[in-house]
Amino acid sequence: MSRALGLALGWLLDQALGDPRRWHPVAGFGSAASSLEKRTYAGSRVNGAAHVALLVTSTTVLGVAVERATRRHRSAHTLVTAAATWAVLGGRSLTREASTIDGQLRRGDLDAARxxxxxxxxxxxxxxxxxxxxRACIESLAENTSDAVVAPLLWGGLLGVPGLLGYRAVNTLDAMVGHRNERYREFGWAAARLDDVVNWIPARVAAALTLVSSGSRGRAAHARDAIRRDAPAHPSPNGGVVEAAFAGVLGVRLGGSNTYDGRSEDRGTLGDGPAAGVQDIARGSRLAQRVSAGSLALAVAVVVAVEALSARGRPRRRR
Structure with missing residues (x-):
């Protein structure tokens, strides 16, 4: 059970400390990816796929090596898993940012909040x-709770340290190059599509956990309706599902038009309540924290299931 204990300790570290302000491993990966991009970049899907394959494969292989080196030493394996979990999670930093924005808006400091x-x-x-x-803050709370908490915990529960590191590499590359602008429309295609694939199940798990965390059958029903009715119109196959779930549980309306690089994009309407406002940020943060705790419990359950299946498949020793 060292994997389950490591995931729990890493989650607790993230809740207590958040992301380190300096020497963050994910930032180091980003710097390495930027340096590699200078050699691999071209306006081509082939180059972009090679860029992603090299970085994700090397990161996952590192995770496999660490897992194998520590697997027979429970304490070391627990600590390594905890460190990797803390490094890839972003739940505490997400709610901390939301709290800062909430305070700025309540004080009337709109420029600072922008x-x-x-x-x-x-x-x-x-x-x-x-x-x-x-609205922007609450939408980010929803989508990033899925991307930065639920997904890494699930992949960590299923695959251990390789799952944690490999998933974070994919998600970070999507954030770096998975854009639809002129530079990355082709080069970033592979990163964006791979991120869609690895987040497809976690996003729906996050939506389900949001419903479970609603505390009310009525709010859960509103969220289910919002997911079925509104999520398909969202440009993201995963983000829309989680944002619709948050909108339904919070009883607000999310979505609408956003501007990216001077181009307006209609992202559809999510939920049928009043438009989200400043008073809803704190409620969104509390919901995100409940989903985060639920995802840890689920990840531990995944570990138990994986280890039970593994034990069943091993031959019994003769006495």
Missing amino acids: VQVRNLVGRETSALEADEVA
């Missing part, structure tokens, strides 16, 4: 009104 929310979203924020900043 700048702060750029840490969470890629849309243009300089002209957003307070409620639009709040």
Whole structure:
């Protein structure tokens, strides 16, 4: 059970400490990816796929090596798994950013909130009104709770350290190059599609955990309706599912038009309540924290199931 214990310890470290401000391993991976991009970049899907394959494979192989080196030593394996889990999770930093934005908006410091929310979203924020900043924050809480908490925990529960590191490599590359702008439309295609694949199940698990965390059958029913009705119109096959679930549980309306690189994009409407506002950020953060805790419990259950299946498949020793 060293894997389960390591996941739990890593989750607790993330909740207590958040991301380190300096020498973050994910930032180091990003720097390495940027350096490699100078050699691999071309406006081609083939080059982009090679870029992704090299980085994801090397990171996953590192995880396999670490897993094998520590697997027979429970304490070491627990500590390594905990360190990897802490490195790849982003739940505490996400809710910390949301809390900062909430405070800025409540104080009436809209300019500061417009700048702060750029840490969470890629849309243009300089002209957003307070409620639009709040909407951006809540949408990021939803999508990033799935991407930065639920997904890594599930992949870690299933595959251990290789799953944790490999997933974070895929998700980080999507954030770096998986854009639809002129530079990355072709080169970033593989990163974006691979991220869609590895997040397809976790996003739906995150949506289910959101419903379970609602505390009300009525809110859960609203969320199910929002997912069925509204998520298909969202441009992301995964983000729309989780954002619709959050919208339904919170009883608010998310989605609408966003501006990216001077281009307006209609992302559909999610939920049928009143438009999300400043007063909903704290509620969204609490919901994200409940989903995070639920995902840890589920990841531990996955570990138990994987180890039980593995034990069943091993031949019994003769006495």
